[in-house]
Amino acid sequence: WSAQVNDLNEQLKILPKLCLLSAGFITYLASQSEDKRLSYMNKWKQLLNVDEKFDIRKFLSTESEQLVWKSQGLPSDELSMENAMVILRSQLCPFLVDPSSRATDWLKTHLKDKKVEVINQQDNNFTTQLELAVRFGKTLIVQEVDGVEPVLYPILRKDLASQGPRHVVQIGEKIIDYNPDFRIYLTTRNPTPELLPDMEAIVNEVNFTTTRAGLTGQ
Numbered sequence: 001w002s003a004q005v006n007d008l009n010e011q012l013k014i015l016p017k018l019c020l021l022s023a024g025f026i027t028y029l030a031s032q033s034e035d036k037r038l039s040y041m042n043k044w045k046q047l048l049n050v051d052e053k054f055d056i057r058k059f060l061s062t063e064s065e066q067l068v069w070k071s072q073g074l075p076s077d078e079l080s081m082e083n084a085m086v087i088l089r090s091q092l093c094p095f096l097v098d099p100s101s102r103a104t105d106w107l108k109t110h111l112k113d114k115k116v117e118v119i120n121q122q123d124n125n126f127t128t129q130l131e132l133a134v135r136f137g138k139t140l141i142v143q144e145v146d147g148v149e150p151v152l153y154p155i156l157r158k159d160l161a162s163q164g165p166r167h168v169v170q171i172g173e174k175i176i177d178y179n180p181d182f183r184i185y186l187t188t189r190n191p192t193p194e195l196l197p198d199m200e201a202i203v204n205e206v207n208f209t210t211t212r213a214g215l216t217g218q
Helices: 002-029 034-048 056-060 063-071 078-089 102-110 126-136 150-157 212-217
Strands: 093-097 116-120 139-143 161-163 166-171 174-177 183-188 203-207
Touching: 002 034, 002 056, 002 078, 034 078, 056 078, 063 078, 078 093, 078 102, 078 203, 093 102, 102 139, 102 183, 116 126, 126 139, 126 150, 126 166, 126 174, 150 166, 150 183
Parallel strands: 093 183, 093 203, 116 139, 139 183
Antiparallel strands: 161 166, 166 174
16 A cells, blocks of 8 residues: 555656646647657657656547547557547647548547537538537537638637626627537648638647558558
8 A cells, every 4th residue: 555655646746747748749749740749749758857658648548448439430540549639638629630531530420429510611501500500519520621711710719708697609790609518620631731820829730641650550
């Protein structure tokens, strides 16, 4: 018991550092390639005096979760596993750069038990579908997002206003009730999307572009 208590105390001492590493990874590295992720993580571990064996996947997800993701069609390479972890942990709207569409297909399967709507940003009824999803707390997957429509900005920034006990958000010319269960995910097959700086600040770009290392992992 004494040894276990000492071990737990040691883990508690470094827990803030591990949380900082994980937050940095989710916030800044999801858009990067595998080699850049590894390079930055190694530098950060040295700066924080964290064991180089620290595995962020084991810290932010369990083996059983990863097995479920694989069974749902997610590629088994390290990049895809890290990306799934980011998508499900990020506080900002995930923006999936997914040339093969495999990650998008996985996301649809993973969220199938929720009220999921899948639409293209170019659809004629896009704004109407968006309004309904926000009002009724649906989960929205928006595909083919090469450039983010202005109508999405207030939602992605969470520009909410209070009206009594309710929260509302402006969508186009309308003021819509905002359901806290609403979730939105953006995806593109374009491997090099051009996001404006103000958009980069309100979405979390998640890079699924396949590399040689990723193909080996799959």
